[in-house]
Amino acid sequence: MNNFDFKNPTKIIFGKDTIQNISNEIPENAKILILYGGGSIKKNGIYNQVMDALSNYEVVEMGGIPSNPEYEVLIMALEIIKNENITYLLAVGGGSVIDGTKFISAAALYDGEPWEVVTNKKPNVKGMPFGVVLTLPATGSEMNSGAVITRAEFKEKMGIGGPALFPQFSVLDPTVVSSIPHKQLANGLADAFTHVLEQYVTYPIDAILQDRFSESVMLSLIEVAPKIIENPSNYKAAANFMWSCTMALNGLIQKGVPTDWVIHIIGHELTALYHIDHACTLAIITKSHYTYNFESKKEKLAQLAERVFGVKEGSIDEKAQAGIDKIESFYKSLGIKTKLSDYIDDCNGTAEEIAKRFTERGMIGLGEHGKVTPNDVVEIVKMSY
Amino acid sequence: MNNFDFKNPTKIIFGKDTIQNISNEIPENAKILILYGGGSIKKNGIYNQVMDALSNYEVVEMGGIPSNPEYEVLIMALEIIKNENITYLLAVGGGSVIDGTKFISAAALYDGEPWEVVTNKKPNVKGMPFGVVLTLPATGSEMNSGAVITRAEFKEKMGIGGPALFPQFSVLDPTVVSSIPHKQLANGLADAFTHVLEQYVTYPIDAILQDRFSESVMLSLIEVAPKIIENPSNYKAAANFMWSCTMALNGLIQKGVPTDWVIHIIGHELTALYHIDHACTLAIITKSHYTYNFESKKEKLAQLAERVFGVKEGSIDEKAQAGIDKIESFYKSLGIKTKLSDYIDDCNGTAEEIAKRFTERGMIGLGEHGKVTPNDVVEIVKMSY
Numbered sequence: 036m037n038n039f040d041f042k043n044p045t046k047i048i049f050g051k052d053t054i055q056n057i058s059n060e061i062p063e064n065a066k067i068l069i070l071y072g073g074g075s076i077k078k079n080g081i082y083n084q085v086m087d088a089l090s091n092y093e094v095v096e097m098g099g100i101p102s103n104p105e106y107e108v109l110i111m112a113l114e115i116i117k118n119e120n121i122t123y124l125l126a127v128g129g130g131s132v133i134d135g136t137k138f139i140s141a142a143a144l145y146d147g148e149p150w151e152v153v154t155n156k157k158p159n160v161k162g163m164p165f166g167v168v169l170t171l172p173a174t175g176s177e178m179n180s181g182a183v184i185t186r187a188e189f190k191e192k193m194g195i196g197g198p199a200l201f202p203q204f205s206v207l208d209p210t211v212v213s214s215i216p217h218k219q220l221a222n223g224l225a226d227a228f229t230h231v232l233e234q235y236v237t238y239p240i241d242a243i244l245q246d247r248f249s250e251s252v253m254l255s256l257i258e259v260a261p262k263i264i265e266n267p268s269n270y271k272a273a274a275n276f277m278w279s280c281t282m283a284l285n286g287l288i289q290k291g292v293p294t295d296w297v298i299h300i301i302g303h304e305l306t307a308l309y310h311i312d313h314a315c316t317l318a319i320i321t322k323s324h325y326t327y328n329f330e331s332k333k334e335k336l337a338q339l340a341e342r343v344f345g346v347k348e349g350s351i352d353e354k355a356q357a358g359i360d361k362i363e364s365f366y367k368s369l370g371i372k373t374k375l376s377d378y379i380d381d382c383n384g385t386a387e388e389i390a391k392r393f394t395e396r397g398m399i400g401l402g403e404h405g406k407v408t409p410n411d412v413v414e415i416v417k418m419s420y
Numbered sequence: 421m422n423n424f425d426f427k428n429p430t431k432i433i434f435g436k437d438t439i440q441n442i443s444n445e446i447p448e449n450a451k452i453l454i455l456y457g458g459g460s461i462k463k464n465g466i467y468n469q470v471m472d473a474l475s476n477y478e479v480v481e482m483g484g485i486p487s488n489p490e491y492e493v494l495i496m497a498l499e500i501i502k503n504e505n506i507t508y509l510l511a512v513g514g515g516s517v518i519d520g521t522k523f524i525s526a527a528a529l530y531d532g533e534p535w536e537v538v539t540n541k542k543p544n545v546k547g548m549p550f551g552v553v554l555t556l557p558a559t560g561s562e563m564n565s566g567a568v569i570t571r572a573e574f575k576e577k578m579g580i581g582g583p584a585l586f587p588q589f590s591v592l593d594p595t596v597v598s599s600i601p602h603k604q605l606a607n608g609l610a611d612a613f614t615h616v617l618e619q620y621v622t623y624p625i626d627a628i629l630q631d632r633f634s635e636s637v638m639l640s641l642i643e644v645a646p647k648i649i650e651n652p653s654n655y656k657a658a659a660n661f662m663w664s665c666t667m668a669l670n671g672l673i674q675k676g677v678p679t680d681w682v683i684h685i686i687g688h689e690l691t692a693l694y695h696i697d698h699a700c701t702l703a704i705i706t707k708s709h710y711t712y713n714f715e716s717k718k719e720k721l722a723q724l725a726e727r728v729f730g731v732k733e734g735s736i737d738e739k740a741q742a743g744i745d746k747i748e749s750f751y752k753s754l755g756i757k758t759k760l761s762d763y764i765d766d767c768n769g770t771a772e773e774i775a776k777r778f779t780e781r782g783m784i785g786l787g788e789h790g791k792v793t794p795n796d797v798v799e800i801v802k803m804s805y
Contacts (some may be wrong), residue, residue: 036659038435043428049676050423241656244645244664245672247636255629274421277675279629287672290435291663 036291040322045178046204049278051270053208054084054168056299057125060204063165065123068115069096070136072128077144079214081170095119100128103313104135106186110149111140114165124165126202129219129228130174132165136392137200141412142167152195153184153325155244159197167205171215172277173223173314175230175284177205183306192303207281212273220267221369222314224260227280228253228365229298229317236325236335237293237403246338249288253343255279260369293403298324300401301412304389311378316367318373325359327411331404375419377413386416421627421676428671430563431589434663436655438593439469439553442510443476443590446551447612450508453500454481455521457513464599466555470512480504485513488577488691488698489520495534497524508549511587514556514604515611519567525550537580538569539719544582549624552590556600556610556783557662558699560615560669562590570692576690587762592666593752597648597658605652606754607699609645612665613638613750614683614702621710621720622678622788631723634673638728640664645754678788683709685786686797689774703751703758710744712796760804771801 048056061067067089071325076082086094097112115121116139124143140162142149152159159180169177176182178276180200185192212220232260235249256279262272282288299326303315313321325332333355340358341348349357366373375382393401401407424478433441446452452474471479478491482497501507501524509528511521525547527534537544561567563586570577597605620634641664647657667673686709687701696704710717720739725731725743734742751758760767775794780785786792792800 036435036656036663038438040433042431046425046427047675048425050421053423084481241660243660244636244640244667247639248633251629251632254632258628271421274676275626275628278421282629290432291659390552 036228036240036245037293039290041286041290042198043178043201045201045283045285047178048204049207051208051210053206054081055088056166057088057204059164059207061089061092061123062127066093066119066121067095067123067125068112068119068121069094069125069127069133070100070112070139071096071098071126072100072102072132074098075214076127076170077114079211080247081127081211082170085125087170089125095121097200098220100132100135102131103185103192103310104131104138104251106138106150106153107188108186109135109138109184110142113149115143116143117160122163124163126165127170129166129169129171130176131380133169133174133176133202134184136167137162137176137180138184138195139163139198141195141197146285149245150186153186153193157197159195159199162197162199164203167202169205169207170211171219171223172207172212172280173219173226175227175281177202177207178285183303190307192307197329203250207277209270209273209277210277213268215267217264217370218312220263221371222312223280224229224263224276224369225314225318225366225371227283228256229314229321230283231256232321232362233289233295233298234289234292236294236332236339236392239334239338240292242292245288245290245292248338250342252279252283252288253339256283257343258366260365264369283291295403297415301389301416304392305375305385308385308388309379315371316376318371319375319378320365320415322359322363322373323415325362327415327418328402328407329355375416385420386413389416421625421630422678424675426671426675428563428586428782429582430586430592430670432563432592432666433481433589434592435659436593436595438591439466440473442470442473442551442553442589442591446474446477446508446510451478451504451506452480452508452510453497453504453506454510455485455497456481456483456511456522457485457487457517457519459483460599460637461512461555464596466553466596470510470553474510480506485517485520487516487522488695489516490575491523491535491538491569491571493518494523494569495527498527498534501528503675506548508551510551510553512553512555513563514554515559518552518554518559518561518587519569521550521552522547522561522565522567522568523580524548526580526582526585535571538571538578542593542622543583544580544584547582547584549588552587553592553597554592554662555596555686556608556663557592557597558604558611560666562587562592562667563670568688572628575692577692592662594658594662595657597661598653600652601698602649602755605648606756607697608665609641609648609661609754610699610703610751610756612668613641614699615668616673617706617747618680618683619674619677621678621717621724624719624723625677627677630675630677633667633725635727637642637668637673638724641668642728642750645750649754680788682787682792685773686801689777690760690770693770693773694764700756700763703756704760704763704804706751707744707748707758707801708800709749712800712803713792714740714789738789760801766781767805771798774801
């Protein structure tokens with residue numbers, strides 16, 4: 036097991052009818068900017084619950100945070116914060132709204148060009164305090180300090196983070212799941228599942244408990260997935276879905292173990308280039324990445340096949356191959372297609388374009404061994420056509 | 421799944437050679453009181469590592485915190501804090517030293533009789549900041565906000581807690597395990613294992629992920645136990661042992677599920693009455709408690725038998741009974757005896773004495789259903805004679 040530091044100060048408020056409690060978490064004299072996305076919260080009642088809970092505060096709102104939160108939109112919030120003397124942010128949404136709010140939190144207290152918060156590669160140690168009302172389980176952003184920001188004019192999708200970017204609190208009310216469209220539920224399940232893969236399918240390092248925890252999250256997602264897809268109003272399934280997504284990426288399972296993230300890093304490029312849903316990009320890349328890097332990952336793939344998918348027979352290689360197939364079957368069971376050509380008409384040149392971007396950014400070796408080169412990326416992406 | 425709140429702000433610093441990093445966590449101008457136990461830290465080198473790390477601070481020390489931290493000793497620290505203008509506490513030890521430090525933290529900022537911190541039944545919202553260097557994996561106190569304090573003159577062992585009593589940081593260096601005597605290692609393994617049982621062997625509540633996490637901790641402890649007992653210098657086993665003990669009682673696995681704690685509540689009385697090691701009292705009570713309350717616990721016992729001990733055959737009742745037997749075998753595999761008569765010559769009257777104490781304290785119903793009465797306690801304790 037590797038040495039590690041772990042600290043996660045976010046307060047989770049979990050369960051039915053908990054949105055009404057948010058005023059307990061926000062300073063009395065706060066002036067709040069509420070950030071949300073396309074307006075679905077006005078249809079499903081969450082907007083009204085939030086507004087009722089905040090009736091004793093001065094509140095300003097800004098909707099329209101797009102999925103893959105876009106820099107040009109987010110910086111409009113900085114103007115509002117300045118003009119309205121905002122002191123507290125509240126993200127009401129899924130990963131995109133929360134990630135956007137994290138950028139706004141950091142940029143609001145940053146002296147300089149806001150884009151530098153993304154490009155300066157420094158951990159953010161100052162940020163405006165913010166809370167979250169989660170409306171879409173998937174990304175884990177509600178209990179971590181990372182965010183991914185898009186800048187369309189550069190076709191860039193890049194990560195930020197830092198200790199100041201943990202939400203002060205996050206409300207996880209599983210009843211919100213009942214109004215989420217099928218496609219977003221499927222994406223959330225695939226996204227959370229792949230988060231675990233990125234922290235697990237590397238090489239053995241005798242982290243017995245972390246492996247078991249990762250397997251626990253995957254087993255839970257596999258158990259609830261068909262129930263959620265069949266009936267998103269199934270509260271028991273929704274609660275386990277929601278908590279599993281949070282635990283998949285709140286930092287715990289990655290402590291003391293190597294992590295990969297090649298699937299995400301390549302996937303972000305597919306979203307930046309072609310606007311393919313984030314979760315779908317992960318489903319596109321996973322199989323070819325694991326097939327291309329089979330030798331270095333086969334022990335963990337075999338362990339996954341055995342403990343998560345119940346594959347008891349065969350050699351390490353056979354089990355590992357079965358594991359890759361089972362992962363692909365899981366994506367497909369959610370209705371998510373796993374080839375790039377399922378999403379775009381002409382794949383030609385995509386692999387080289389992504390590798391060129393990585394080279395230009397100075398990315399030499401990716402993955403848990405730091406050995407996945409731009410040339411390897413070309414092969415991996417081509418295998419996914 | 422039940423609604424829950426979860427927040428755990430303790431920073432964990434885990435791994436080899438990490439004690440030297442504690443000065444990064446303590447304010448520069450702090451005046452530190454170091455608290456420790458019987459002096460084993462002076463033999464195994466931990467004392468010197470701590471002192472080296474704190475060479476730039478003003479430091480006062482107080483050794484001699486006894487196991488089952490005793491009120492009459494702990495209040496001596498309050499005098500030192502006052503006279504020396506201490507601003508920061510550092511617990512260097514196992515659960516007893518950490519628990520004692522939590523009491524001192526709360527009492528140092530309490531206006532009134534220090535014993536009221538224990539008896540006033542209020543969560544502690546003020547405490548002097550403190551850190552931990554863990555020397556004995558077992559109790560989880562290094563990452564939670566609870567403590568158990570003993571007052572010998574009353575033969576009392578009682579719990580305190582509150583949001584102010586989380587350590588600011590805890591250093592978990594698994595190399596400390598190599599110098600721990602066999603008996604304390606066995607006790608640590610049994611203690612941590614029973615912590616999970618108390619949060620798991622209740623009734624099913626569709627908390628899929630929490631159940632899997634609890635099973636993960638138990639599976640990890642079972643896997644490392646023989647390795648630790650055979651060779652405490654096995655770093656890989658020690659690291660998993662240490663992290664499993666912390667995760668067994670840092671609050672995570674109990675969120676959203678019912679908890680029991682009858683084994684601990686009765687066990688504390690056996691320690692208060694007869695000075696039996698805490699972990700041994702748990703091993704004494706577990707089987708009779710689960711046998712006496714078999715009907716209400718059998719579904720979780722059967723699940724435990726199946727998933728943790730690999731019992732695949734039989735009815736729910738048969739699996740549950742096998743689960744109880746496997747738990748007892750686990751204690752015995754550590755060399756821990758499971759009958760009260762293994763520890764004291766004359767058991768007579770013990771059951772009634774414990775029940776009388778509970779009645780006097782106004783305890784009417786214990787356990788996850790609140791239905792274990794003092795009369796039931798008499799039966800449970802008698803079954804353990």
